[in-house]
Amino acid sequence: MTTQTYAGSCHCGKVRFEADIDLDAGSGKCNCSICRKTRNWSAGIKPDAFRLLAGQDVLVDYQFNTSSVHWPFCGTCGVRPFGHGDIPEVGGAFYSVQLACLDDVSAQALADVSVGYSNGRDNDWRNEPSDAEKRWL
Ligand SMILES: [Zn+2]
Numbered sequence: 001m002t003t004q005t006y007a008g009s010c011h012c013g014k015v016r017f018e019a020d021i022d023l024d025a026g027s028g029k030c031n032c033s034i035c036r037k038t039r040n041w042s043a044g045i046k047p048d049a050f051r052l053l054a055g056q057d058v059l060v061d062y063q064f065n066t067s068s069v070h071w072p073f074c075g076t077c078g079v080r081p082f083g084h085g086d087i088p089e090v091g092g093a094f095y096s097v098q099l100a101c102l103d104d105v106s107a108q109a110l111a112d113v114s115v116g117y118s119n120g121r122d123n124d125w126r127n128e129p130s131d132a133e134k135r136w137l
Contacts, residue, residue: 003049008101012077015055019082019097021045027099027113029137031129032120034064034071036137038080041115042096047084050095069096090125 003022009015027043029035059072069085081101086093099110117128117137128134 006102007104008081008097009103010055010074010077010079010081010101012074012079014058014076015074015079015081016053017055017081017097018051018053019045019095019102020049021097021102023105023109023113026116028096028116028118029134030118030120030125031133031137032118035120038071039137040080040083040096041099042083043099043113044090044094044096047093047095050082050084050097 002024003020005018005020008017008019021043023043027041029041034040055074058075060075062071062073063069068087069083071080071083073080079101081098083096084094099113117134118125119127119129121129
């Protein structure tokens with residue numbers, strides 16, 4: 001277990017954050033309605049491991065369905081660097097950080113992160129989507 005502090009940001013840089021992430025703990029991709037369309041590739045961390053450093057004023061919140069998760073995006077560039085919510089079934093409050101929005105992680109470190117897949121589209125989170133979907137998620 002090697003938790004490190006990473007710096008992340010949106011595309012225009014108005015939203016900046018720090019996150020303490022153990023990349024050895026793996027990451028997630030999912031075929032649910034929002035993960036598919038935003039090509040979400042993320043690591044889940046506890047709220048106290050996430051620090052928003054700038055951009056609160058430009059973040060636009062987005063919620064859907066049961067509104068259990070917030071999916072804020074930068075109002076200037078549209079990039080969605082993280083989500084957060086509180087779902088007791090998956091361990092309570094969390095932040096979900098887009099690994100592609102980390103600025104100081106090497107290509108090799110990202111390549112080495114294991115990926116777990118969830119079939120969120122069918123509300124079947126503990127199982128994987130089809131092999132075909134896994135190839136393009
Ligand atoms: Zn931005």
